[in-house]
Amino acid sequence: MAAATSRRRKEKIRWSKLYSFASCFRPLTSEERLAGREVIGQPGFSRAVFCNEPHLHDRKPYKYPCNNISTTKYNVLSFLPRALFEQFRRVANFYFLLAAVFSLLSLAPFSRASLIAPLVFVVGISMLKEAVEDWHRFLQDLDVNNQTVKTRLSDGVFVDKSWKELRVGDVVKVYKDEYFPSDLLLLSSSYEDGVCYVETMNLDGETNLKIKRCLEVSLCLNEDAEFNKFEATVHCEDPNPNLYTFVGNLEFEKKSYPLSPSQLLLRDSKLRNTDYIYGVVIFSGHDTKAVRNSTRSPSKRSRIERKMDHIIYILFSMLVLLSLVSSIGSSQFLSHDMDDWWYLQLQGNNKFLNLDGSNSKKDDDDFFDPSKPEKSAGLQFIRSLILYGYLIPISLYVSIEVVKVLQTMLINKDIELYDEATCKSVQARTSNLNEELGQVDMILSDKTGTLTCNQMEFRKCSIAGISYGGDITDVDLAASMRMNADFEPFEYSMDRTDRATQSFELFEFSVYGFSAQNGNARLSKTEEPVIKGFNFRDDRLMNKNWIHGTNLSDITMFFRVLALCHTGIPIEDDYHKTDKLSYEAESPEEVSFLIASQEFGFQFCRRTQSLMVLKEFDPSCMKEVEREYKLLNLLEFSSSRKRMSVIVSNEDGQILLLCKGADSIIFDRLSDNGRTYKQETALHLLSYAEDGLRTLAFAYREIEAAEYESWNTKFTQAKATIGPEREELLEQGSEMIENNLILLGVVAVEDKLQEGVPECIDKLAQAGLKIWLLTGDKRETAINIGFACSLLRPDMMQFHLSSSREAESNNEVKAMEEDILQQIQSSYKLLCEEGKEAQFGLVIDGKALEIALSGDVKDEFLQLAVNCASVICCRVSPKQKALITRLVKQYTGRTTLAIGDGANDVGMIQEADIGVGISGMEGMQAVMASDFSLPQFRFLEKLLVVHGHWCYQRISKMVLYFVYKNVAFGLTLFYYELYTSFSGEVLYDDWYMTMFNVILTSLPVIALGVLEQDVSSDICLQFPALYQQGPRNIHFSWSRIVGWMLNGVVTSLVIFLANIYILSPTAWQQNGFVADIGSLGTITYTCIIWTVNCQIALITSHFTWIQHLSIWGSILSWYIFLLVYGALPPNLSGNAFHVLIEVIGPAPLYWMITVLVVIVSLLPYFIHIVIQRSFYPMDDHIIQEMEKCFEKDDVRDDRMSFSQQMQQKKLSIYRSVTKPHK
């Protein structure tokens, strides 16, 4: 009953009063208003909107774009030309386009179809990919555009209208928790005073609510019927991307009223805590500020891809060189020998070409014109360029694209990277950086929201010199969690399984014993906190036991500060039918305070403009009483003030100033009699800080009514002043009253680490990654978090760089610079002395960083920093984050990965080689800018160590193989030219060659690129150091590239020479027939197909049925192709007619050659890997061997069944994930 009435009363609370006091701090100055008016009508400020008269916007000049949003790159018409243009911007594709054009001019050595078909295939697939991607974007847009909003029609009724049909000038009604369909001018809201609350998370990543307020003139328009007569005109600025400005005025009832940003509701923000609002559409569709603001993140290319370009250039120069050789050779033959070859009937060869002049004129063979050897050589050059085009892997790009899309799909599908709590999985937002994940050398991480949950927990407090709350520190917790992690059941655990289990049990036992010992006392650490944001166990304070405490008045006052000194608002929680409230406030810390005070019996139940109501537990009468506090003033928190205060008067008329703030600030402002507990409190403070907790000190003072009056008049004056000195005056005003405080105590809240962060960082450090923590926090907190998440370890040597206080206060840049330089140099000396064995941590604060990153000291600083395993930069601004990222990237030339979750990390994320966004609580800004998004930081481990490592290996193997394959094939074409007097004849049938890249060798390499694993994922995680292969670029070094090219050369030589010498000139069949050009070509080609496919089998170390199918299927498909092609009528199949069944198939020599040539041409590579594996093994080789050993052991082990259980569990998660989509 009581609850019901209270709820009813709560409903009547005018929510609008919340925060409204805050907005009064910064009203629009009259100057600004004036400035705003002056520019209206000027260029850039010419927009006119006729409210409630959308039909006026049908015609120019007031025709504005509709509210339809399109993020697609193409439309139906522009797709073909634009996508084609994109495709042919690639050098290789352009080359093949040229080749195709030449083929039309009969310059090419191949038939037209055989040149055009692969190009069409390759370009077609790329374009198909583009089209599919664009289609997805289109569907997304469609979803957005088809959302509905209540819109007023001309007959006065409000009906649902889809967003895309919305026009400028429409009056819309938006309900609670709906998104604004476009930029709206706020006319009125469900509150009488016309305010509303909006959440701008999608725009700037800030979670706190912002208040918007309508003009007073439009207040009356708060019902549907009111709009029947409504007519107004808005003159305002033109569409622009600036989120925080808006200039315009509203002409209503023949009067003009200035508009400010606080009347503008932006698209992509959400209405909160307000039942409904009325608004008129000002900017629609692509004119809205949110759309104008969205920038496409810069497209990034991976290191391998950039190196791949160089390989392509090398192959191109090889191509040009060979073509030059051919053309010179051809012209030599032409001018010296060919004259005598009567059977060619060349021009100028008059021996047989005689009287028939007309005939000789007609057959102008420009390629072989002895009278013009230069022209012929030129033409031959072009023809050779096309002929040897097989050196350029035409399908490389498209294969890589296909592979990357598949890789991305597999990454996205990984069930171990799926967060059940948020139902989000990892998202690879771009597919072209997969392999870059395997080469990361440095991780730059944000702290809040990335390493931590951005969820504050009330942990400890010290009241009146007595510390309450648990004793076990976070460092202990981190350590114990690490031990837990060793017993990840599905992880590979070697012979130390038993030991790990033992220690785990021991640990369990010790914790158990510990809590048993302290039974009645304080903690049970292993329990989850029942209340979110409150992880406090102390029976001395809980359950109202504090009333037995000694300093009862101080404790009560402490709780009052906790309950009153904030800007939060209570929210009814309909789901819990308890008397507990939940809260919303500017920072999560305040929420945790409010929850704590509620737990202690000081429930903050509502607030109005000038009243705050507490339900207090009164120890004198032992029951809850409701007390009202009149809010007199609120002195805001700011980063410079580092404190906030409220001035309230209680029911007795007593005026109290309640203050909370940073300890140093509060301690400086204590009165003489307020220092009673200072010493003990300072001690507690220190120990809390050591535990990695955030601390705030609480104090209060009583103010005489007279003193308050005099101060208040001054302060009100200061508030009323306009101009630059206003801030200063306000500062001074608050300074005057926030003095002579009485210290009550301190609270400690924990910025909770995300799950698995320490283990993850540990593993990443083992993987040899350098981790930088960039945080806005203060140094102590940062260091503590660093320890808690094992970024810093006790065995690490720490360097601290900070600017000295004096220099800082005197602002002597020069002195500071010298100071920092000296610190850096001494640290570096130490680092050099200690050598490679020790690990180092570097801690630097924002001010010092600013100096260290300035010109002169930069190099020294970076030299020191990159040699440290972990670096912590505290008090850095978002800009500095981006700057650090860029400098580190430039200085080291290594791959950097930036990870963050908030809008303040966007710069860093875009700057880094790979940007990772945490799709956590803080909006989508970081995610939108990122290349990969993770629901949890801990997933970074698997993303890098497993997927990154795999993708790096796969792509590099793939590219190298492509080079090999094309060199091996392309060179045989060149060798044959040597035997045809460089005339440009081709050994193989056109269609064989067409099939080469498209069908006969494409699938195995794609299978390799998608499925290859050097070691399984468990092993990757077990040996993170294996990851180092990527940053060191072992698999894609120039020596490897050259090696593979040489391998290709050797293969081509073996294949070509063996075939020539075995098949010519004697007969090669029992029936005495000799090999002609067709059979020699087919046999040689068979050898090539076998060799390149067997070569990929040698590269592959992980054969699933897919690999088997693709490799052996490719070889088989060659024979099938040959059969089918040979069965076609001879005018289609030409030389290949019946070639397999009649000509080459029955000859035993054919099969012998195939076997011999394949083995010989693979032998060099085989010997190479044999020597390497046996005598110079690489990390992955040894680990593969170990894996093999364990597999054998596993069969005996019952762990096998355990891992199966794990598989089953994951499978069930997987099913639950995939089901709903069906």
Add this chain to the structure above:
Amino acid sequence: MTDTNRERRRTRETAFYLFTQQSLPACKPVLTPGWVITIFLCMGLIFIPVGLVTLRASHSVVEIVDRYDIECVPEPFRIDKISYIQDDSIPKNCSRFMKVHKYMKAPIYIYYQLDNYYQNHRRYVKSRSDKQLLHGRKYHDTSSCQPVELNDGQPIVPCGLIAWSLFNDSFTFIRERAELKVNRKNIAWKSDRDHKFGKSVRPFNFQNGTLIGGGKLNPKIPLSDQEDLIVWMRTSALPSFRKLYGRIEEDLDADDVIVVNLINNYNTYSFGGKKKLVLSTSNWLGGKNDFLGHACVVIGSSSLILAIVFTLLHLKYRRPYGDTSYLPWNRKSLSG
């Protein structure tokens, strides 16, 4: 029924799950020393016998080669062979003696071999019309046959450079005064005869007038029976090639002397090409081909040597299989 369906769906789902989780069952071969030695040994043990068998087969083939292009030009003309060969008025008859040094079992294949003759020249290879060969004069588009397409405004059948430059030396073989029967049928691929050269297509306007290159064809015989032409038109891959001329279907004994009466028509003198006459027996391997056998033996024996070397090396620098202490990060800690 539904049960089996569900079962099937489950298995499919599981298979898909295993694929997306990249944990498909896989075979992961690891190259161990044992494997290496086995592979090399096997290669040695397979290739050496195969090579020896091949070599034996190759040696059992008897081949007689006789270069006749210089000898068949009478002494006085040897200064200017080109004008000799181009002068139609001089008879081109020539006799050669070939001694059989080893018993040759029938069939004995007769080849003519041309060296430095670029039958694979692009201009040459392209200058033919497969459709005309099949359909005859009914097929009009013979532009690919340039420059031997038309003569006096009439199409040439068969057109093109290849046919035009048909080899036209001819050989007769006499053993002990008796002429050896030379079978000149079935020297071309059956598929060529049946499907590529028309049965009703007869030579027309061929080697007529000013356009005379090589051999002439009997205009009464359809192309599908002109096997010389068919063989010639299977262009060779390399500038030095043999082409089948016919078969002697009698055994030749050792020390038989065969008189070859040949007509030396074909002009190889202007480009310095050689002409050879080859008599060769054949077996499953084809003709005489030592290269393959040698290659097999060399590969086989080097594999054996590699196996031995590798075994020795392995014994000397033995590395424990899958030993963690070889991992670099462990190695560092060991030394440090």
